[in-house]
Amino acid sequence: MTPGRRRVPSSTWIALAVVTAVVGWALWWLAGDLVTVDNGPDPASREQVAAQLAGADGVAMVLPVKLPDGYDVGRHYSYTNDEEAAAIDGEPTHAASREVIFFPHGGxxxxxxxxxxxxxxxxxxxxxxHPGARNTYIQRRHGHALLTMYTASVGDQDLSAWKTVDLTTDLNKVTWLH
Known part of the structure; x- marks a missing residue:
């Protein structure tokens, strides 16, 4: 005589379903962390831009309040330093000029x-x-600062959209930063 099949209580099935769901969610979360690519700091972050500009004192960075249509956030912030104003460890401490490059969306x-x-x-x-003879450039003043905007690529040399952008030294007024 064979014994009859014993039924598994429904509470066991519920517990098994909960454990399966929790383990599945944990594996999904872990896999997401493993395949997430860190592209570095966000170039549109006010904190990131402020940190890059804090590398030297001196001339203040002037930025567009709003970018002309078609342009992406600024990248490659840099500065040149006065030779006489280098710190004892040789690191520049005074920015004689600052520069940033704006690329169009999509390159x-x-x-x-x-x-x-x-x-x-x-x-x-x-x-x-000084922009080379092949580069178009415009110059504008903002307070005591002189800005030179020049084309940094071959092809179209039209800078007309940059002639009238509002400018600021206050990162909190820059609308394309968050």
Whole structure:
């Protein structure tokens, strides 16, 4: 005589379903962490931009309040330093000029990449690189600063959208940063 099949209580099935769901969720979460690519700091973060600009004192960075249509956030913030103003450890402490590059969305296509260089506007030898003869450039003033905006790519050289952008030194007013 064979014994009859014994029924598994429904509470056991419920417990098994809960354990399966929890283990499945944990594995899904772990797999997501393992395949997530860290692309580095967010270039549109106010904190990230402030940290990059804090590398030296001196001339303040002037940025567009709103970017012209078609442009992505600024990248590759840099500065040049006065030779006499180097710290004892050799690290530059004073920015004679600052520069940032704005690329069009999706890379360089119909719009030119634009470099924006800021320097003190008092008469002296320029700290910003002078655009080559093939580069179109415009100069604007913002307070005591002299800005040179020039094309940093081949192709279209139209900078007309940059002639009228509002400018600021206050990162909190820059609408394309978050």
């Amino acid at each position: 360089v296509g119909d719009l030119p990449a634009v470099a924006l260089c800021v320097e003190d506007g008092t008469p002296k030898p320029s700290a910003c690189p």
